[in-house]
Amino acid sequence: MDVFSGFLGLLRKIVAMGPALFLLGLTALIGELGPQLGWVSSKVSKVRVCKFASSYATGMDAVKRTAEIDTVRLRKYEISIKRVARNLCLDPALIAAIISQESRVGFLLNDGWDQGRRKFGLMQIDRQYPSLYGTWDSEEHINQCSNILALSINEVRARHPTWNWEQQLRGGICAYRSKIGNVQVYDEDPCHGDNYYVNNVIRRAQYFKRQGF
Numbered sequence: 001m002d003v004f005s006g007f008l009g010l011l012r013k014i015v016a017m018g019p020a021l022f023l024l025g026l027t028a029l030i031g032e033l034g035p036q037l038g039w040v041s042s043k044v045s046k047v048r049v050c051k052f053a054s055s056y057a058t059g060m061d062a063v064k065r066t067a068e069i070d071t072v073r074l075r076k077y078e079i080s081i082k083r084v085a086r087n088l089c090l091d092p093a094l095i096a097a098i099i100s101q102e103s104r105v106g107f108l109l110n111d112g113w114d115q116g117r118r119k120f121g122l123m124q125i126d127r128q129y130p131s132l133y134g135t136w137d138s139e140e141h142i143n144q145c146s147n148i149l150a151l152s153i154n155e156v157r158a159r160h161p162t163w164n165w166e167q168q169l170r171g172g173i174c175a176y177r178s179k180i181g182n183v184q185v186y187d188e189d190p191c192h193g194d195n196y197y198v199n200n201v202i203r204r205a206q207y208f209k210r211q212g213f
Contacts, residue, residue, distance in 0.1 A: 112136025
C-alpha cells in the first residue's frame with residue numbers, strides 16, 4: 001500500500017470518529033505521516049514528541065469542577081502554552097493539564113512555591129533541580145518543564161517500543177512526575193503505584209482540549 005492510499009484509509013477512520021475527535025485524530029495522523037508527506041520541517045529537535053494523545057481516557061466527573069475553574073486561570077497563559085507546545089510538538093491540553101494538576105494554575109502556590117517551599121512554579125519543578133529557568137509563571141518555566149515532559153515521553157517510547165501510544169503516554173506522564181523531583185533515570189515501570197496522578201492529568205487534558213487548548 002503506498003503512502004497516499006494509507007493516508008486516505010486512515011482519514012476515513014478519523015472522520016468516522018465524529019466531530020469531537022476529528023481534529024485530535026487529524027493531528028495525530030499528521031504526526032504519523034507528516035515526514036512521508038513533507039509536512040514536517042527538517043529542523044526538528046530531538047526532544048519533540050510529534051504524536052498527540054488522541055485516546056484520552058473518559059471519566060470527567062471527578063475533575064470537571066476544578067478543571068472548569070482552572071480554565072479561567074489558564075487563559076492568562078494560553079499563548080505561552082500553545083507556543084511551547086508547538087515548538088516541542090506536544091499537545092497544549094497536556095501541558096495545561098500538568099499545570100492544573102500540579103499547582104491549580106498557581107492558586108496553591110505562595111510566591112511561586114508550594115507550601116513546603118520544595119517545588120517551584122506552575123508545573124512544580126523541585127528546587128534541587130540543577131537549574132530553574134524564569135519566574136514561577138513565565139514562559140521560560142513552562143518551556144523548561146515541558147521539555148522535561150517531552151523527554152520523559154520519548155524516553156518511555158524508546159524503552160518500550162512495543163507499548164501502544166496510550167501506554168507510552170501514561171508512562172511518560174509518570175516519568176515526568178518523577179523527573180521534576182528526581183533527576184535520576186526513572187525505573188522500568190514508570191506508572192507503578194501512580195495511576196491516580198496520571199488519570200487526573202489525562203482527564204484534565206481531555207477537558208482542556210474541549211476548551212480550545
